[in-house]
Amino acid sequence: MTKTVLSFIFVIGFALVHLSSKYLSFIKDSPRSKFLSFSGGVAVAYVFLHLLPDLNHYQQKVGESLKKGIGHYVEDHIYLIAMLGLVLFYGLERLVKNSKKKKDAQSSSEEVAVSSGVFWIHVTSFFLYNAVIGYLLIREEYETKWGMFFFFLALSIHFVANDHGLRKDHKQKYDKYGRALLTVAILIGWAVGAITVVHVLIESILVALLAGGIILNVLKEELPENQESSFVAFIAGLTGFSILMMLV
Numbered sequence: 001m002t003k004t005v006l007s008f009i010f011v012i013g014f015a016l017v018h019l020s021s022k023y024l025s026f027i028k029d030s031p032r033s034k035f036l037s038f039s040g041g042v043a044v045a046y047v048f049l050h051l052l053p054d055l056n057h058y059q060q061k062v063g064e065s066l067k068k069g070i071g072h073y074v075e076d077h078i079y080l081i082a083m084l085g086l087v088l089f090y091g092l093e094r095l096v097k098n099s100k101k102k103k104d105a106q107s108s109s110e111e112v113a114v115s116s117g118v119f120w121i122h123v124t125s126f127f128l129y130n131a132v133i134g135y136l137l138i139r140e141e142y143e144t145k146w147g148m149f150f151f152f153l154a155l156s157i158h159f160v161a162n163d164h165g166l167r168k169d170h171k172q173k174y175d176k177y178g179r180a181l182l183t184v185a186i187l188i189g190w191a192v193g194a195i196t197v198v199h200v201l202i203e204s205i206l207v208a209l210l211a212g213g214i215i216l217n218v219l220k221e222e223l224p225e226n227q228e229s230s231f232v233a234f235i236a237g238l239t240g241f242s243i244l245m246m247l248v
Contacts, residue, residue: 004194006145007138010152011190014134017156018183021163022175034233039161040218041237046154047218049245051211055082058204078208085212092125093220096169119170123178126166127185129213132206134189139197146248154241162217 059078099118133155142148163182167174192198198206 003142003145003148004138006148007190007194010148011134011137011186013152014137014156014159014186015183017159018163018179018186021160022167022179024160034230036161036164037230037233038237039157040229041234041239042154042241043158043161043214043218044234045238045241045245046150046158047211047214049242050151051207051214052082055079055208055211058200058207061200062204078204081205081208082212085209086216087212088209089125089213089216090220092122093216096122100169116173119173119178122166122169123174123181126162126178127181129210130182130185131189131192132210134186134191135193135198135203136189136207136210138190138193139203144248150241150245150248157237158214158217165217165220 055078062077095118099115102115137148137151140148140151142151163174163179166178170178
């Protein structure tokens, strides 16, 4: 089976994960589902054992492109971009939380969603996030087909957790618009990768932003005290996925 055919099967799998995640009734906040903590561990393992080492590869290419101009005076460009990705997603998270507090103060309902403007900003950021993942699915340089499978496995689990968080923030608007848009984003990213190759500098920047975004999206779910996350489930996901990746 060729890489293109296999990646197409997996991108359809990604789409199905997004479309079906709302029906996973075992995922809940109170008491918090251990699956969410497990998914956080898997995502962290993937970032530290695959994405961050990949950044070193991209750093070499970015460094060659930025030898002239202001880039010449900035070392570790790609890691700075990854940090920027984390900051950007943190800023978006604060925007969502502040909007939710304002709406909460104006409403007596327990089901409070953020404003429409914040919703579209948030969904747009995750649209780009998913498009990059779709692109990398076909364009990433996997050592074996198992590498592509682990990419699919780790991010499928991560998508379920992301969907849960977005649905919690945006309520019916996410299921009506967001879920479909994020599904389309993955397919668009894959299609772009199947048709053309993005310049390595742009690809490097996107991968770095993605790494920072994944780290923030995991931390925001695991760290708050009111989440009552399971440390055991988190460690199980992290350890189990790390072992699988090292074995392959």
